[in-house]
Amino acid sequence: MIEVKNVTKTYGKKNSEFKALDDVSFTIPDGASVAIVGKSGSGKSTLMHVMSGLDHPESGEVVMNGIDILQLKNKAVDKFRAEKIGFIFQSFFVQANETCFDNVALPLEINNLSTRARKARIEEALLTVELTDKTKQKARNLSGGQKQRLAIARAIVNKPSIIFADEPTGNLDSTTGETIEDLLFSLNKQGGSTLIIVTHDSELAGKCNIQIYIKDGKIERMVGNGVSTIEEVQS
């Protein structure tokens, strides 16, 4: 369960102060798929950064498995991200010069896994996203959809409990985008990891169990939460 309690994040100094997040609170059950929906500048990306421990709000709590990650020291936050979180970005951020294998290896290397243990995990992840035949190819030779699949493999290889996807289909055509969406949702249902998608695409948001609409740093409305219990999510 992820609990976000009274999170406030401001940018800028006194006169030009700007509240990116204004007293935001909500709860997400484990294993759910959540869409954080809002226009650009609404604070949805900041919310993702705060929830993943990348950004530090002035006040509030982000409690995961009973631990407030905002209270953790830098080292512990890094460890938390390395072990529990996977990221998928709009512009993929795969390393073009590296092979698919080495791209997927990065989170495991950060987690100090031995070379042998890594190999099996990487092969499994690449099989899941159907990129086994590209294992030794450089990432620059992949198409957009393949790059995003590679990014998904990198996000899931560590078996994280939460996957953040920031506009995962934003740079893809609709057909490829749909393939990626299907992949993400099927992984969410099988793997049991919580999927949090940040998007302005209401169609994609509609496919999630929970939608959190955010505007000017505040939660405008929340659909699905409270209505859908944990049992419903898991069914």
Added chain:
Amino acid sequence: MKTVDIARRAARSLRNAKARTILTSLAIAVGAFTITVSLAAGEGARQYADKLISSNVNSQALFIVKDKTIFESSTQQAPIREYDSNTSSRNGVTVQQLTQADIEKLEARDDITSVIPTFSPTVEYVRFGNNDTKFVAGVAAFDPSILSEVSSGALPSLGTQIKDTEAIVPGSFVGTLVDRGIIKNEGDLIGKTIAATATKATVTPTADQITAAFVSGGEAAVQALVKPETKVFTFTVVGVTKKSATALSSSSDIQISANSARAITEYTTQGTSQYQKYFAATAIVKSGVDPEKVKESIKQDGFYAQTAKDLQGVIFTVVNTLQGIVLGFGIVALIASVFGIINTQYISVLERTREIGLMKALGMRGRSVSRLFQFEAAWIGFLGGIIGSLIAVVLGSTLNPWITDTLSLGAGNSILIFQPVPITFMIVALMLIAMLAGWFPARKAAKLDPIEALRTE
């Protein structure tokens, strides 16, 4: 993140930027090349000097003087001294000399087998065979402790004196003697006689002596009194020396036995204050006794000595100074390349902002990010070191025979000697320096804010 994985990623990202990596490491290679050559040249020069000394100088030999100023730097001004009949002027510096009593005192020691004073025999002129042409030539005592090589004739083995009637002629005389028709070729010189005419020091006669001479023999007797007395010493040539690469003595004096040198010296200095006074003496320390100990022991008696090792030290000081200068150039080149590394790595950090952001977002520690960039710098240093030393070794090994030939060092001697251990040390040092240079860009990378780095626009 494991060190191995960081090093591997660092190597991979350098491979992906081959041109930049090679150009940066070439700057280090220049420094590495210079340092490798200076190390090799220093080692070569030291080994050459070592060989030179050990094959030429008896390691048991002591070079003894009475005046320690002889061993001190000649560039210093010496203070004025009180007159003493035992002093002489040498190179403009007044020095205390060894007396016959000193020599006897040294000879009496049971840790010294022999003492040969350095004689300074001078002759007016020399004649070869029956020819009347007079030549000016220096005469010196043959030093049996120094190896000479002959191109004609034969020499006694190292440590053995030549006979008193024998002489050794430098090869450089041959050309003139052939031109003058005295000999047909070098071989002709062997067995030729040398007549050396020495002049006794003139003693100004007193007025009474002149009067007495005039009374007894008239004007002729007076002239005979004032005319310097001369004596002819005759020798037979037994060898013609050649200039050798590993021989220290490149003497252009006619060499005669120590006894003959003593005879000439004593004849020419008889009646003067210089009679039986010696600038220095060479003593041979009994085998099994450390010359260094004897050196310390005779110091108490007022003698100053240099061992063969000290002689080595003098040459080594020169070699080390020269090596230091070349090494200095190498270090200057390295300092320049350090800025190259800093610059390259800064650009690399800027280029890879997103990669760094991603790694940090994925939970990579700032320290690991910093290490990644430092390892890249270390790889550049390693590459530069390898390239530079490899070029130096290949080039040096190829040119060594030519250098040996040009400097006429003698076959089998190389002036560039490459040793793996110092080169390895140098490469490790280069890696450390490169890592140090990479520290600034690495810190910038470590401090990068992942949110800023990952902004898509």
